[in-house]
Amino acid sequence: MTTFAIVGSGWRAEYFWRLAAALDGLECVGVVSRRAQDLPVPVFLSLDECLAAKPDFVVTATPWGVTPSLVADLVDRGVPVLAETPPAPDLDGLRALWAEVGGSGLVQVAEQYTRVPAHAARLALVRSGAIGDPTRVDVSSTHQYHAVSLIRTLLGTGRGPAEVRAVRTTAPLADPITRAGWADPVEVKQATTTIATIAFDGGGFGLYDFTDNQWHNQLLMRRLLVRGTLGELRDHEVVRLVADRTIVRTEVVRRQTGYDLDLDGFDTDHITFGSDVLYRNPYQGLRWNDEEIAIATLLQDTAAWVSDGGPEPYPLADGLHDHRVALAVEEAANTGTAVRVDVEPWR
Structure with missing residues (x-):
């Protein structure tokens, strides 16, 4: 049995605990929420309380601004992470996150498309x-x-x-x-x-x-x-x-x-x-x-990665690069000029 926890309790987080309930060999041990809630899975009011349940990996279904520091905290504790997209909101955040956790090999991105x-x-x-x-x-x-x-x-x-x-x-x-x-x-x-x-x-x-x-x-x-x-x-x-x-x-x-x-x-x-x-x-x-099929597949691929050394479901470097290019699209549309995406440290 592979276990996981979720930080966040919004509509996106619900997909993960609901689908896991129908999958053999995969169990959601609970979610971290800022307030007590009546959910079909245990609710923890702190990350420390959640990690005491010893999940094999943690899904971060949190706002853009919160995700980078949360991912870094989990990596510092040696916990594998499946980070909701994107893992950081802007280019400085992408580069900083890579500098902090890129070499850990512990971070995947929840890119299901x-x-x-x-x-x-x-x-x-x-x-x-x-x-x-x-x-x-x-x-x-x-x-x-x-x-x-x-x-x-x-x-x-x-x-x-x-x-x-x-x-x-x-x-x-x-x-x-x-x-x-x-x-x-x-x-x-x-x-x-x-x-x-x-x-x-x-x-x-x-x-x-x-x-x-x-x-x-x-x-x-x-x-x-x-x-x-x-x-x-x-x-x-x-x-x-x-x-x-x-x-x-x-x-x-x-x-x-x-x-x-x-x-x-x-x-x-x-x-x-x-x-x-x-x-x-x-x-x-x-x-x-x-969408449910895609997320369930991603969950099982992540479970295989953490439990038996299966292939990385979607490496952090790919998630960072996807958003780097997406930021260039927004910049080009805002300025009306061509934008270069140069070699980044996660290449």
Whole structure:
């Protein structure tokens, strides 16, 4: 049994203790909160009290400004950490955190987007070589460090230098739903879109496109494109060169149970490309949505890392670099000039 604790008790922290309750071999021993609460897991009012329960690792689901000092405190006590994204709010904070804990090997970042079933399937397809070597990735679905993580992972690029350019536009857009639920009545509001290009020095190009509330506003299509030397993946369709004078189109198909007369219950089964299975849901029967599947996978990957020396789920250096590039996107949009991301100490 691998155990973990959570510092923080907000909506993000809830994912971790709720999903762990359904996973074999993983137990949440409690959360650290500033006040007593009635939760389905024990509540500790101090970090010392929490660590007395001897968790194998700690998830920090805390505000940006609090996370760096908390991570440093845990590392100083020799406790492995899974830090919610980003691990520090600004460039000085990123560099300071690396200087303090980068050499410890104890810090991972809770970056789950590459574990979302559709993205995991796309990553498997790209790595199979089906569209050749990836050269460009366009992401229009999520923001900042999450989008940068998808771009870098799908390109297979490292943590090297890049040049970032960006613009912002504002236009009216209906905003029918937020995290709080449906708007009643729906209002048309001014929404800002940030579009950025990221040219990596070692090769590879990223296009970042994000509009306010794009996570929840279902009027905005999610778009993802990966261009390779032999073709393109666009959302759920692939066009590629398979032989001389032979270009084929193939759908990436998700098998979702529970529709019409399928009485197995609503669930994700697998995602295929032709006869190849790109992704198979490891939690079939639990009826989890994609975010829940991704976070559960991240939790189990972290448990494997701390208990049996499994691969790092998402190293601190990658989380820092994702946010470094995201900060460059904001700076480029604010100034209207190109911003260089130079070699950082975590490279």
